[in-house]
Amino acid sequence: MKEFYRATVIQAQTKIRRERVLPKGGEIxxxxxxxxxxxxxxxxxxxxxxxxxxxxAEKLDVEPDALGDYLRVEKGAPVEVGAVLASRKRLLGERQVASPVDGVLFDVVNGRIAIQPTSDWLELRALVAGRVVSYVGNRGVMLETSGSLIQAAWGSGQEGVGRLKMMGNGPNMVLTPEHLNDDVTGQIVTIGVLNDLALFHRAEDLGVRGLIVGSTTAEICRTSQSSPLPLIVTDGVGSSGMAEPIFQLLQQADGRSVSLFGKYRATAGQRPEIILPQAASIGLDAATVKKTIEPGQPVRILGTEHAGQVGTVKHIYARLQPLAIGLKVPGVDVALADGQIVFVPSANLDVIV
Known part of the structure; x- marks a missing residue:
């Protein structure tokens, strides 16, 4: 019986082509x-x-009427992108509100700061080191690079680039306050598990350029969508940590430049991506995503008691197999790292390519 599976690209070295496009026509x-x-x-x-x-006021966790006590810029003053507009000292550091654009502090009303932009241009940056291979109409370019490519499970919608800083020595390591100090400023922090919203805000305050985590909470995912700090989740919501192949690849790249492509359209089959550029080997070509599997294929298990574990396909069943609940489904036997062999329905498999 021929089955089709979800697939995730985790490639240590491959050629990569990615479009960078504006929301509307402009100038290349x-x-x-x-x-x-x-x-x-x-x-x-x-x-x-x-x-x-x-x-x-919401960002600083103060009453709207008290916001004036924390302002660092006067009304009518010019500000640059990234300038601190208001700040509040906290136990774990300083919570800050920064300007997202060049402009003028126009007004402060009901706990909100209004910035009037002075720039009439939206600039699109490459985000990854590479070569321009073609134009995409008058909206952007196609870039080609080589290096490591990791498809993630979820992204906050923000993009970023910086030096990768690996935290901890295992894929299930949990981010703690001790991990976040002045050394992380300007870095892309990577950890197995992020389960404390206060630490996400701490990373914002310290000027972290991005977060790569194996798993996190739904609350942190929601909060990150209104934050300029990019968050990439490689495995999913929960506390299962990071898949071993992804952890090993990122660990080997510690200290290298990493690009976070957090803007994607899930409805179009797109996934958030992590790209680690490096010199190409001769003959390398772009990764091909397999739609079927074969014995020996690396897989990740989804949605069962073994969720998040990585193993290899041991046997593919030609006929439907019975489950404890009485249903019969297609599936395979998977050999786990501890030697255990388990049956996994096809719907709960993620093929690693």
């Missing part, structure tokens, strides 16, 4: 064949100068 500022850095602008377009509204 690089040429085909040009080598670009992650922070280099590749395209730009004009944008309407809408006000940026920041829920500052």
């Amino acid at each position: 500022v690089v040429r085909v064949g040009q080598e670009v850095s992650p922070i280099q602008v590749v395209a730009r377009t004009t944008i309407a100068s809408d006000f940026a509204i920041l829920a500052a």
Whole structure:
């Protein structure tokens, strides 16, 4: 019986092509064949100068009427992107509200800060070191690079680039306050489990450029969607940690540049991605995602008592197999790292390619 499975790309070395496109037509500022850095602008377009509204009192956890006591910029003053507008000292450090754009502090009303942008341009950066291979109309470019590629389970919708900083020596390590000090500023922090919302905010305050975690809570996922700090979750909601192949690949890349592609359309079959550029080996080609499996294939188990564990396919059943609840389903036997062999329904398999 031929079955089709969910697949996740975890490649140590491959050629990678990714589009970088604007939300609308604009101006391409690089040429085909040009080598670009992650922070280099590749395209730009004009944008309407809408006000940026920041829920500052909520971010600082103060009453709206008390926000004035924590302002660090006067009304009418010019501000640059990243400038601290308000801050509050806390036990684990300082909570800050930063400007997302260049502009002027226009007003403070009901605990919210309004910034009037002064820039009329939206600039699109490469995000990854590579070569421009083609244009995407007048909206962007296709970039080619080589290196490691990891497809993740979920992303907050933000993008980032920085140096990878691995925390802990195992895929189930939990992030603690001791992990977050001044050394993480400007780094992409990586850990098996993040289960404390206060530590997510602590990472924001310290200027962390991104978080890669194996698993986290639904609360942190919701909060991260309104934060400029990129969050990539490799495995899913919960406390199962990070899949061993992903952990090992990231551990080997500790200290290297890493790019977080957190903007994706799940409805179009896209996944958030982690890219670690490095020099290509001769003959490498882009990863091909298999739709079927065979004995020896690495797989990750989903949604059972063995959820999150990685093993290899031992046997593929040609006929439907009975479950304890009385149903008959297609599936395979999987050999786990401890030598145990378990039957896993096809619907609970994630093929690693």
